[in-house]
Amino acid sequence: MNELEQLTRLCANLGAEPAAAATMAAQLQKRATQLAAERKITREAAMHYLLEVLVKARQGESPESISMNRPALSLREKLITRFHAVFGRGPAVITRAPGRIEFIGNHTDYNGGTVLGAAIDRGIWVGLAPREDGRRRFASELSETVIDLPADQLEKQTGEASWTNYPLGVLAALPEFGLRVPEGFDFMAVADLPLGSGLSSSAALEMSSALAFLEITGQHPERETVVKVGRYAENHFVGVPCGILDQGVSGFGQKDHLVFIDCRGPEFAVVPMPAEARFWIFNTHTKHALVDGLYAARHRECMEAARLLGVSQLVDISPEQLAAKAATLPPVEAKRAKHIVEEIARVAATKTALAAGDLKKTGALLTASQRSSQTLFENSTPELDFLVDELIKQPGVFGARLTGGGFGGAVMAMTDTQFNDERAQVVAKAYAARFGSAPEILQTRTGDGAAVVSAS
């Protein structure tokens, strides 16, 4: 459906006769273009504003009460207007779940270690309304097509429909945890979180979907169960072997806090994070051709090191114990074990530094983690190393490291509030001069974890 058809449908849903709906839709298009030029806002923002006025007017709210100065609709409003446009009614439940940053704790999860992550101020919003006809209809900004599936089938989707594997995976996971699934429904997702940028949009989609499905069926399990449902969906339905970090941080995040996860439990806690800290993500969009194999190799090397050291997981050995035994290990296993054991110690040191509000010390630990990735775990790349080196030269940067699995992907810098776009561009330009293309830059800060926003 193109924009004009979508708008015509929306106007008809709002009560206009078919001919009038088509005229209204064309007027909306013209007015959005004018308004965008007048207000110096994007056409999309202008269109959302107009749709908001229209929907609010229908709901009896005076259009004058809607501020003209706002550059764009909030995501909540965007979700509601799109839901109306596509499904001809409003959502019964609205949920939201954030993306996350791996703050520190690199490859510690499968070694039984600890990790600190930050829920960020960007995420995915889901709207849901029940249907009585046994159909499940999925819409998102990713495609124009509404994916229409029967409620009595749960099959993995491909091509254009493959994004629905995340909510479908959640539906497949719920019974595994003794929870009921909703039958038919209309589902809509909108986001201000880039996908495939290492910020775990997949976990955000799973967590927002899970909360929506649970809310609409009147079930309120413990948060830990919701987190496990999300991970199960990703591991067993989508088929990505992620650890507990992604869903754990999206599920337990809090503004001005980090989420601490002891992966053995798993156990979750929050740690206060000074509000002035800012995170800057520099995504190289590079990926090592052999990334899956390299991941598997690191996993194997860690398990082998633990076996040779006589422990079940590397978390069971302290840096001092390892130092005493390191000479008995083959060189590769010794390096991998040293990275993991010291990284777990760095996570603990980071908690202590944060408790004292010491961002300088915290930053130094982040950079130390990068150096360890570079030399011991060998999961960094020249691109990531270069970004870290350039970033830590800049005033206002406390520290920087690769975030996520490594072998490509993104670097995270923790900065003060003075670090700005101009300084970020200095780094981006140096990177472009060296590697031929600029990294994608995103500024963010901590945000709240997954939640039901409204339910009727």
Ligand code: ADP
């Ligand atoms: P990451 O989790 O790092 O962002 P993934 O490849 O794990 O990257 O997940 C990205 C996938 O999640 C997308 O390809 C898409 O299928 C799904 N997804 C992410 N955001 C949205 C969205 N706003 N609407 C629909 N699907 C989304």
Ligand code: MG
């Ligand atoms: Mg993901």
